[in-house]
Amino acid sequence: MSGRWQWFHRLGSPKWFYEKTTRWLPWLVGAMALFLTVGVAWALLFLPPDYQQGHTSRILVVHVAVAGTSLSFFPLMAAAGTVTLVWRIKLADMVAKHAAPLGAWFTFLTLASGSIWGSVMWGTWWEWTDSRLVSMLFQLFLLLGVISLRTAIENAETAARACALLSIVGCINVVIIKYSVDWWNTLHQPSSPISMEVGNPNGPEFWVATLVMIVAVYLFLAVSLILATRNEILERENNAQWVRELVAQAR
Amino acid sequence: MMKPHRRKRLGAILFVAFGLSVAVTLTLFALSQNINMFYSPTQVANGEVESGTLFRIGGMVKDGSVEQQQDSLAVNFVTTDFVHDVAIEYEGILPDLFREGQGIVAEGRLDALGVFQASRVLAKHDENYMSPEVRAALEQAGANPENHQFRATPED
Amino acid sequence: MIDGIQFNSLGEFLAMGGYAFNVWSVYALFAIFLTANLALPLRKRRLILRDQKRRLAALDAREESARDPADSAGWEVSMAGDEK
Numbered sequence: 001m002s003g004r005w006q007w008f009h010r011l012g013s014p015k016w017f018y019e020k021t022t023r024w025l026p027w028l029v030g031a032m033a034l035f036l037t038v039g040v041a042w043a044l045l046f047l048p049p050d051y052q053q054g055h056t057s058r059i060l061v062v063h064v065a066v067a068g069t070s071l072s073f074f075p076l077m078a079a080a081g082t083v084t085l086v087w088r089i090k091l092a093d094m095v096a097k098h099a100a101p102l103g104a105w106f107t108f109l110t111l112a113s114g115s116i117w118g119s120v121m122w123g124t125w126w127e128w129t130d131s132r133l134v135s136m137l138f139q140l141f142l143l144l145g146v147i148s149l150r151t152a153i154e155n156a157e158t159a160a161r162a163c164a165l166l167s168i169v170g171c172i173n174v175v176i177i178k179y180s181v182d183w184w185n186t187l188h189q190p191s192s193p194i195s196m197e198v199g200n201p202n203g204p205e206f207w208v209a210t211l212v213m214i215v216a217v218y219l220f221l222a223v224s225l226i227l228a229t230r231n232e233i234l235e236r237e238n239n240a241q242w243v244r245e246l247v248a249q250a251r
Numbered sequence: 252m253m254k255p256h257r258r259k260r261l262g263a264i265l266f267v268a269f270g271l272s273v274a275v276t277l278t279l280f281a282l283s284q285n286i287n288m289f290y291s292p293t294q295v296a297n298g299e300v301e302s303g304t305l306f307r308i309g310g311m312v313k314d315g316s317v318e319q320q321q322d323s324l325a326v327n328f329v330t331t332d333f334v335h336d337v338a339i340e341y342e343g344i345l346p347d348l349f350r351e352g353q354g355i356v357a358e359g360r361l362d363a364l365g366v367f368q369a370s371r372v373l374a375k376h377d378e379n380y381m382s383p384e385v386r387a388a389l390e391q392a393g394a395n396p397e398n399h400q401f402r403a404t405p406e407d
Numbered sequence: 408m409i410d411g412i413q414f415n416s417l418g419e420f421l422a423m424g425g426y427a428f429n430v431w432s433v434y435a436l437f438a439i440f441l442t443a444n445l446a447l448p449l450r451k452r453r454l455i456l457r458d459q460k461r462r463l464a465a466l467d468a469r470e471e472s473a474r475d476p477a478d479s480a481g482w483e484v485s486m487a488g489d490e491k
Contacts, residue, residue, distance in 0.1 A: 036441070044434070045412045045420075048382035052348055055424040057380060059433045066437075086261045102444060109440050113433045120429055123346025123373045129288045129307065168268055172275050183279075184286045185309060187356055192378040199388065201379040220441060227448035234455050238462075247459040 012089035014233040015242055021226050028223050035216035039065075042209040050206075057206075059117045065213035067110040067136075069221060071177060073103030073143070074170040081164025091229075093160040094236070096167065097150060098228035102221065104143040111136060114188075122187055131180040132188035135173060142170045289356050295367075296335040302361050308337060309356045309375065317351055330355060330367075341369040348374030 010016055043061035050057040077099050083092035114133070119125045127133055146163050153159035181190040192202045237243045253261075279286065289309035290300055300306050310330035317328040325342040328351075339357055349355065354375035359368045381389075414420040423430040 040434075045414070048384075048413060049424065050380050051383040051386035052353075053376065054426060056426045056429055058423070058430050060380075062433055062437050066440075082261070082264060085264060086257050105440055105444060109436060112436055116429050116433050120426060121346065121348050121374065121376055123344075123349075124371075127288070127373070131286050131288070165267075168264060169271055171268075172272055176275075176279070184283065184288065186288050187373055187375055189376045189378045192380060199385050201381045201385070201389075203381070203385070205382070206380045220444070224444040224448065227445070227452070231448055231451050231455055234452070234459065238459055243459075244463060247456060247463055250456045250460065 008087070009089065012083070012087070012091045014091055014094070014237050015240070017091055018230055018233050021230060025223070025226065028219060028226070032216060032219035032223055035212055035219060039209065039213035039216045042212060047209050048205055053121055056117055056121060059113055061210050061213050063110065063113040063117060064210050065217045066106055066113065068214060069217045070103060070106035070110050070136075070139070071174050072218075072221075073099055073106065074139070074167060074174045077103070077146070077163075077167035078171045081167040084160055084164045090236070091233075093164075094229050094232040095225065096160075096163060098225055098232060100143055100146045100150070100163070102224055102228070104140060104147065106221075107136065107140040107143060111140065118187075124187075127187050130187045131184045132177065132186050135177045135180050139170075139173055139177060142166070142173060146170070291332045292330060292335040292337045293332055295337055295361070300361070302363075305358070305360055307356055307358045308339075308367055309354070310337070312349070312351050312353050312355055314351045330357065337367050338365075339367045339369050339372075341372050343372070345372055346374040348376060 039061070043058050047058055047061065049055045077096045080092040080096035080099070083089050084096065111133075114136075115125045146166050149166060150159050150163050153162055180186060181188055192207070194207045195202045196204065198204055234243060234246075238247075289307035292308065292310050294300070295308060308330060310332050313329040313331045313336060317326065319326050323342065324344065325340070326345065327338065327340050329336050329338050331337075339359075341357065341359075349372065354377060356373045356375055357367060357369040358371040358373075362368050421427060421431075
């Protein structure tokens, strides 16, 4: 193994990942709790109501944060999938495997919260002709497809490669979701240009709460995905000496 | 450096991803008008929609155009993209966001008189969020904070 | 930037200007979403560690008895002794 790529392979060692995340987790959990508390309190109590939608603006803080974060799953799975296909590093596939169900949760919450908002603001729960709504639903189906592909293919290595390919292809849909509101006319509003001045449309009194929530949701993604990946490591590496020692020490 | 077999695999992945992206882009470009949710009043005035077909129209509710019937849920209003207007008749419950100066999407058919008989009316929210105080202050200053997403240019 | 709390009473807060169902159901779903995706992996970790511990104990016992067959009788006695 030539020196230049050595760090890359060490990064892919399950033991290295497990030990590093043991140290990182308390900090990540602490930061997540802090940002979630501030984000939710701000959104529910301090965010001003919107002049048109009243207090339903509080829904959008959660909706925008979760929706934006849900778009990062396919790029993440595609990156991990590329590493799986090219370098055959096991850790990348473990991360990809657990990203899919978490991404499905994110996408479902995006659709549900948007629907609950739309039912009163737009006057409809769902529109099949809106490209933003339909492309987001398609992302949910793609993620469910990745999950079932993994269970359908018996050979673990073949399953990993098939999922990797589908994840790479699925990235195209992320671009479509993102730009659907600009390329075509939709019922869904386009993304807001933010303003730095208080008292302007889309001023900080609106978007700072959303920004805090976005950070909180990303931290939550990291914590949940790390916890699931660590479980996978404990299961797959159960015969390694370091895992045996760890199990013996556990209460 | 990267080993040759790995470089080959990476190349194959990039090639497939690139090819698919091009294919999808071309397909979406070809389907563009079908993916649009609604027609603008200008498109309707230009005869882009065949009479009698069910379609959706999107525009602003023209200021001062809303006429609510006293004894029923029937309502008449005009939707506009500031170049062309289309009159709309509707009977039913309107969404909370429906008001003059607000974007709407209506589904229905044009009748013989060129009036749009709507079976459904949805309200569209624009991308501007602000508190009632900010909105009032802006209005007092004479600024129009609303983003006219439905404004057509006369050349359209 | 923060104008303070936007509600004058708890009742007003719960009512959400008439959108109580919409606002609170989204926040309830958000809470379920957060809790589920932290609690489920943590629960699974406990199960994995428990199962692995049992598996390792069984493995150790088998190795022990394989190494010294004469001892296996004594092991059974001690198990019986534990039960009272």
